[in-house]
Amino acid sequence: MQVGDTIYLDYQAATPLDDRVLRVMQAAFATHFANPHAVDHVLGWRAAAAIDAAASKVAALFGLQADDVIFTSGASEANAMALNAARAIASQTGRTEVLIGSADHGSIRNEANSSRLTVKHIPLDERGAPDHDKLRAMISDETALVSVIGVNNENGAIAELAAIAALCRSCGVLFHADLAQAPLAMDINLLDLDIPFATISAHKLYGPKGIGALLTGPGVSEFVRPVVMGAGQQGGRRGGTMPTELIVGFGEACRLVSIDGPIERERIASIKDRFVEQLEEKQIANLVGARKDRHPGNALMHFQGQNAADLLARLQPHIAASTQSACSSGTMEPSHVLSAMGIDRGAASECIRFSFGRFSDFRQADRAIAFILNAVGMN
Template sequence: MQVGDTIYLDYQASTPVDERVLKVMNAASTALFANPHSADHVLGWRAGAAIEAAAHQVANLFGLQGDDVIFTSGASESNAMAIHTAVEVGRASQRTELLIGVADHGSILTEAKICPLDVRKIPVDNRGAPNSRCLDGMITDVTALVSIIGVNNENGAIADLKDIATICRKKGVLLHVDLAQAPLAMDIDLLELEVDFATISAHKLYGPKGIGALLTGPGVSDLVKPVIVGAGQQAGRRGGTMPTELIVGFGEACELVKDSGLAERARVSAIRDRFVKILQEKQIASLIGSQECRHPGNALLRFPGQNASELLGRLQPQIAASTQSACASGSIEPSHVLQAMGYDKMIAAECIRFSFGRYSTIEQADAAVAVLENAFEAA
């Protein structure tokens, strides 16, 4: 995707809204403007029915049912709900511990800091994914919840969800997975995996910002503790008037991923691989982590001897990319994800995350390589 003079290579921070999603959102804003909780007239019924249909679209992408979807304002709220739920489960069962991934998203790390449970962090493996072997030895009788990131937002590493879910199930511990980055990286059947809670976000899969969901597995929906209580909407699981247009757009975005996700992943991966290969052959950059079990659009690259922030500054306005996740962008501290992988602060400060997506092309990737070459020559 190119916006004016800028090649967009920051799809893991946010994806552009697909035109097909915008179309259904515009139609909903015209015809479905009524409060979906208005139970006394037909316009309210229609808005409510549209939300129910969208919930089925979202759930279908993950092997679930519409009732398993709790709509939220986004991934951060969904992650907060998972931590709040862990606290309540702990109080009810005398479990005092929360296990989270050391390389988890900042919203989980921040919520964990302020929760009353004892928090321990699961190390990463050599790919930068949660280490399932370490997790197996960490779970105890007082563990209330295990929370891990399914696809890392910085290094792109895909967790072994089947292994992790099996470990948690065997030990009788609830599992929450942050899947915000996952829909564009792999097929997911949460029912088959037996994951208890999962976080998703619309703007990571070509839907609108401001809408996400916490997905619930069988038998755990009643455990959910909302961050926003409101007036008891969504069966008391999350308060507040539901934003019909955003939810309809979210549903359409999920439907599009369901229909064409496999082919899209292959195409995006080929573009990413070409970009990485050329930069490595020119000895400009090297890939951090393995290309196996990785988000197809992710290219976390090290530029030896270059300060990443300064290099990105020289790339403006031609390339949009990030030194780390968008939530931590501008931080003076190098990426906690890279440090969790064993890289020191100097190496972490030399890394840039480029991420490709639906509207990326080979021509854009090649043009980005040329811009990087010019930036090095001008340095």
């Protein structure tokens, strides 16, 4: 995608709203504006029915049923609900320990640190994903919750979700996966994986901002604790008037991913691979992390000898990319993800994450390479 003079290569921060999603949202704004909790008239019924239909589309992408979807304001709120579940378990069982990935999203890290539970960090493996073997040694009778990011938002590493879920199940420990980045990287069936709690976000899969969900598997409803109490909407699981139009857009975005996901991932990976290969062949930058089991659009690149922030500034307004995840941008500290990967402060300050998506093409990738060559003085 190009917006004016800018090539957009920051899809892991936020995906553009798909025009097909926008159209169904516009129709919902025109016809489903009534309060979906208004039970005394037909317009309220229709808005509620539109939400039910959208919930089914969201659930279907993950192998679930509509009742398994709790709509939230976004992934951060859903992550907070997962930590609330850990607190509920702690109060019932005396288990007071939470294990989270060393490279998990800031919302999980901050919620865990404010939970008044004991927080331990799971080291990363050589790929930059949570280390399953290290987790096996850490998990204990004190563990209330294990939470890992399914697909890392900076290095693109895909976690061993099936193995981690099986380990947690065998130890009787609740497992939560932050899957905000996962739908564009892999097929996911939460029932097959037996993951009881998962977080998703609409604006990571070409839907609108301001809407996400906590997905719940069998047998965990007793641990659901809302962050927003409200007036008992969504069966008391999350309060507040449900934003029909956003939810309808979320559902359509999930439907489109379910149809086009595998082919789209293959096309995006081929664009990303050419971008990476050209940078490496010209000895400008190297890919950080493993090439396999990685988000297809992720190109976290190390520009040795180049300060990443300065390089991105020189690339303006031509390329939109990030020095670290958007939730951490603007801080003076190095990326906690890169630190967890064992990358020192100096090298971390030389890394830029480029991420490709649905509206990327080879021409944009080639033009981006040309801009980078010029910015580093090789043109």
